[in-house]
Amino acid sequence: MTRPLPELTVGILGAGTVGSQVIRILESSSADFAQRSGAGLSIGAVLVRDPGAPRDVEIDPALLTTDPAAAIDGMDLVVELIGGIEPARTLVRRALRQGTSVVTGNKALLAAHGPELYEAAAASGADLYYEAAVAGAVPVVYGLRESLAGDRITKVMGIVNGTTNFILDAMDSQGLGYADALAEAQRLGYAEADPTADVEGLDAAAKCSILASLAFHTRVGIDDVEVEGITRVTAEDMAQARREGRVIKLLAIAERRTGDDGREGVSMRVHPAQIPADHPLASVDGAFNAIVVEGEAAGRLMFYGQGAGGAPTASAVLSDVVAAAHHRAYGGHAPRESVYAHLPVLDPGCARTRYHVRMRVEDSIGVLADVAGVFAGHGASIQAVSQHDDSEPGACSLIVTTHMAREADLRAVVRALGHCTSVREIVSAIRVEGD
Amino acid sequence: MTRPLPELTVGILGAGTVGSQVIRILESSSADFAQRSGAGLSIGAVLVRDPGAPRDVEIDPALLTTDPAAAIDGMDLVVELIGGIEPARTLVRRALRQGTSVVTGNKALLAAHGPELYEAAAASGADLYYEAAVAGAVPVVYGLRESLAGDRITKVMGIVNGTTNFILDAMDSQGLGYADALAEAQRLGYAEADPTADVEGLDAAAKCSILASLAFHTRVGIDDVEVEGITRVTAEDMAQARREGRVIKLLAIAERRTGDDGREGVSMRVHPAQIPADHPLASVDGAFNAIVVEGEAAGRLMFYGQGAGGAPTASAVLSDVVAAAHHRAYGGHAPRESVYAHLPVLDPGCARTRYHVRMRVEDSIGVLADVAGVFAGHGASIQAVSQHDDSEPGACSLIVTTHMAREADLRAVVRALGHCTSVREIVSAIRVEGD
Numbered sequence: 001m002t003r004p005l006p007e008l009t010v011g012i013l014g015a016g017t018v019g020s021q022v023i024r025i026l027e028s029s030s031a032d033f034a035q036r037s038g039a040g041l042s043i044g045a046v047l048v049r050d051p052g053a054p055r056d057v058e059i060d061p062a063l064l065t066t067d068p069a070a071a072i073d074g075m076d077l078v079v080e081l082i083g084g085i086e087p088a089r090t091l092v093r094r095a096l097r098q099g100t101s102v103v104t105g106n107k108a109l110l111a112a113h114g115p116e117l118y119e120a121a122a123a124s125g126a127d128l129y130y131e132a133a134v135a136g137a138v139p140v141v142y143g144l145r146e147s148l149a150g151d152r153i154t155k156v157m158g159i160v161n162g163t164t165n166f167i168l169d170a171m172d173s174q175g176l177g178y179a180d181a182l183a184e185a186q187r188l189g190y191a192e193a194d195p196t197a198d199v200e201g202l203d204a205a206a207k208c209s210i211l212a213s214l215a216f217h218t219r220v221g222i223d224d225v226e227v228e229g230i231t232r233v234t235a236e237d238m239a240q241a242r243r244e245g246r247v248i249k250l251l252a253i254a255e256r257r258t259g260d261d262g263r264e265g266v267s268m269r270v271h272p273a274q275i276p277a278d279h280p281l282a283s284v285d286g287a288f289n290a291i292v293v294e295g296e297a298a299g300r301l302m303f304y305g306q307g308a309g310g311a312p313t314a315s316a317v318l319s320d321v322v323a324a325a326h327h328r329a330y331g332g333h334a335p336r337e338s339v340y341a342h343l344p345v346l347d348p349g350c351a352r353t354r355y356h357v358r359m360r361v362e363d364s365i366g367v368l369a370d371v372a373g374v375f376a377g378h379g380a381s382i383q384a385v386s387q388h389d390d391s392e393p394g395a396c397s398l399i400v401t402t403h404m405a406r407e408a409d410l411r412a413v414v415r416a417l418g419h420c421t422s423v424r425e426i427v428s429a430i431r432v433e434g435d
Numbered sequence: 436m437t438r439p440l441p442e443l444t445v446g447i448l449g450a451g452t453v454g455s456q457v458i459r460i461l462e463s464s465s466a467d468f469a470q471r472s473g474a475g476l477s478i479g480a481v482l483v484r485d486p487g488a489p490r491d492v493e494i495d496p497a498l499l500t501t502d503p504a505a506a507i508d509g510m511d512l513v514v515e516l517i518g519g520i521e522p523a524r525t526l527v528r529r530a531l532r533q534g535t536s537v538v539t540g541n542k543a544l545l546a547a548h549g550p551e552l553y554e555a556a557a558a559s560g561a562d563l564y565y566e567a568a569v570a571g572a573v574p575v576v577y578g579l580r581e582s583l584a585g586d587r588i589t590k591v592m593g594i595v596n597g598t599t600n601f602i603l604d605a606m607d608s609q610g611l612g613y614a615d616a617l618a619e620a621q622r623l624g625y626a627e628a629d630p631t632a633d634v635e636g637l638d639a640a641a642k643c644s645i646l647a648s649l650a651f652h653t654r655v656g657i658d659d660v661e662v663e664g665i666t667r668v669t670a671e672d673m674a675q676a677r678r679e680g681r682v683i684k685l686l687a688i689a690e691r692r693t694g695d696d697g698r699e700g701v702s703m704r705v706h707p708a709q710i711p712a713d714h715p716l717a718s719v720d721g722a723f724n725a726i727v728v729e730g731e732a733a734g735r736l737m738f739y740g741q742g743a744g745g746a747p748t749a750s751a752v753l754s755d756v757v758a759a760a761h762h763r764a765y766g767g768h769a770p771r772e773s774v775y776a777h778l779p780v781l782d783p784g785c786a787r788t789r790y791h792v793r794m795r796v797e798d799s800i801g802v803l804a805d806v807a808g809v810f811a812g813h814g815a816s817i818q819a820v821s822q823h824d825d826s827e828p829g830a831c832s833l834i835v836t837t838h839m840a841r842e843a844d845l846r847a848v849v850r851a852l853g854h855c856t857s858v859r860e861i862v863s864a865i866r867v868e869g870d
Contacts, residue, residue, distance in 0.1 A: 021732065025585070032587065036773060149471050149472075150751075150757050302738075302740065303737075303738060306733065314732055318585020318732070323581060323584065
């Protein structure tokens with residue numbers, strides 16, 4: 001029992017918010033890590049751009065290097081926390097080709113180049129772990145890769161972007177408009193100066209494609225995801241959703257379903273949607289993330305936790321470090337890429353959803369019949385309709401919520417309503433999910 | 436890529452609700468399992484008591500046996516779904532001693548004899564997996580053993596018994612008394628004819644000890660858990676909790692905290708408690724389970740899903756089968772028992788909680804001062820107090836909610852109130868958690 005443990009050396013690429021927390025926890029809990037992984041873990045080098053830059057935690061200056069080779073070559077494990085595609089891609093490949101296991105939190109890299117990296121890992125016998133790449137501390141990658149390996153997953157639906165969730169929350173709880181809520185998020189550090197990747201749904205789409213790959217054992221990429229961001233959501237949309245007992249969230253949805261040709265395939269989309277206020281995802285606030293996974297046998301599971309932040313993300317990184325270190329010392333390996341199902345990516349139009357359409361119409365006889373006729377003409381059945389006075393003279397406000405229908409048909413309804421003479425304006429068209 | 440896969444034979448012990456679903460899914464998805472585990476899996480034998488008994492799914496009669504040796508010896512994996520201590524313990528030991536990996540869903544066996552089984556597995560190089568033993572399909576065993584291996588867990592708090600959750604739900608939503616809600620649960624098959632293990636909290640206590648062992652890397656057993664069941668919870672308790680914006684749930688709580696002697700230890704308890712209606716656990720309905728895990732780095736995580744039932748539990752069993760099969764075919768092994776922290780079990784009295792005490796007191800001057808004095812005398816600070824008329828002449832109803840205090844001090848308060856002449860009756864004393 002007192003046999004000396006094998007000693008492993010870890011190279012850390014990047015010492016930003018997450019990297020500095022990884023270093024702090026690895027150093028302060030080294031006895032725990034030795035017990036849990038069965039190997040002594042010491043940091044061999046930390047790759048940084050500027051060794052003189054101020055840092056969140058104190059790092060032994062002797063460990064800092066600007067030379068990638070010094071932080072990768074000869075290490076037993078490499079932790080990549082630089083983010084972005086290059087130089088991360090080159091550095092991760094360099095490690096994997098040497099048979100050095102890599103733990104990364106880089107969703108953009110995985111969504112764009114996952115297959116290539118998986119291949120390099122398999123070829124050299126290294127592990128590739130990336131729990132931190134999706135939803136921070138929430139262990140959904142483990143969940144899909146391992147905990148649900150005995151089930152057939154039918155759907156993954158989640159809130160996977162904390163920035164947009166914070167903005168929508170602020171709009172909902174404080175009645176702010178989109179621009180004010182974004183400014184508030186930027187002021188508090190929840191949104192970047194250029195918020196495009198978050199608010200346009202691109203970050204969520206990258207995560208959606210990673211989750212779908214794992215859930216459906218099929219290789220898909222970010223370009224296979226239909227994306228709509230939150231920039232057009234208004235304070236009035238939020239208020240109207242509340243009045244109907246729902247809240248608006250930016251959802252990432254990946255489903256295995258039957259396409260128009262009758263073949264099974266994968267459908268992926270990211271868009272804002274109304275969900276019922278008592279849905280498990282509705283109460284996911286601020287920077288928290290949550291992912292609902294539906295399995296044929298398991299039924300509905302949910303994974304919930306902090307989706308970002310230095311320490312929570314470091315927790316996910318370090319669980320991967322423990323697993324990779326144990327494999328390095330005692331054999332075994334991480335799950336390899338599993339793409340055996342080879343499902344086709346379905347046309348976005350064949351997704352099934354519900355629409356909530358708010359419009360300003362002429363206040364005259366026959367208008368409701370006209371509008372209802374447009375829905376019926378495209379096979380979209382109406383679940384609820386309500387009509388109110390409008391501030392515009394001669395107009396009234398009409399809200400129609402449909403039953404489930406094909407996305408393509410619902411889009412055609414909205415287009416046709418735009419050409420309908422009795423419809424002055426389509427104020428908003430937002431999907432309804434989670435019933 | 437077309438190399439033939441290794442073939443593994445699985446012995447199934449027990450073909451009840453869960454066992455029959457495991458057999459059905461293994462057979463209907465054999466191609467999926469081969470891809471995911473990298474090995475062909477076939478069922479070698481199914482151990483049953485009565486081969487002629489009716490079953491939920493059709494099983495090839497040639498597989499059925501009443502001879503344990505025929506279902507264990509020579510198998511590559513054994514799945515134990517008999518439940519209870521014997522003969523499960525003898526059979527699981529028999530398999531592990533032969534180096535055959537075991538997947539079990541048997542919480543009673545693990546809570547009572549986990550260390551012995553872990554040792555047998557480690558000695559022979561076999562895996563011991565038991566995701567299904569706690570909270571059905573909810574992957575909290577994976578979560579604690581692997582996803583949080585890089586963090587220090589401070590608290591685990593969950594709803595881990597579906598029967599009591601169903602009963603409390605029925606009391607809450609339908610206003611039923613305990614006896615009627617139990618009868619309803621029995622009628623619908625959610626409670627057994629002898630409901631003792633569920634309603635007295637013993638099932639939850641077994642799960643609590645398993646979760647605590649994993650979370651705190653310390654060997655603890657069911658007898659280390661302080662247990663109080665739900666049999667004394669009344670419809671009026673539920674209604675009163677609702678009036679104060681809370682709901683009553685049976686919680687299993689395991690904490691790492693400082694004991695009275697200043698040393699760190701593990702505190703475990705199972706009891707009904709009021710929690711705020713907006714707490715993530717408050718909306719966990721019916722047969723669903725959910726476990727909140729708090730990590731120093733990860734913050735608060737939650738795992739949610741179906742806690743029982745044939746198919747959901749089979750999903751958990753089969754994820755373990757995939758992992759064990761992969762190890763059998765390609766090397767590596769399941770996490771071993773991790774008890775390096777060797778934390779002491781703390782005295783239940785040093786837990787910190789809040790009490791909500793409802794009592795019937797004399798309607799006379801000075802009573803409130805008397806009662807408040809009892810709380811103050813034991814160092815229990817009052818957070819809220821409310822007084823109402825009572826149906827009993829000359830009495831009024833008094834409700835006191837405390838701030839956090841030592842469990843032992845709060846118990847002493849209740850005992851002292853019982854001896855207080857101005858207190859006619861302690862109607863209920865229930866803990867408040869989750870703030």
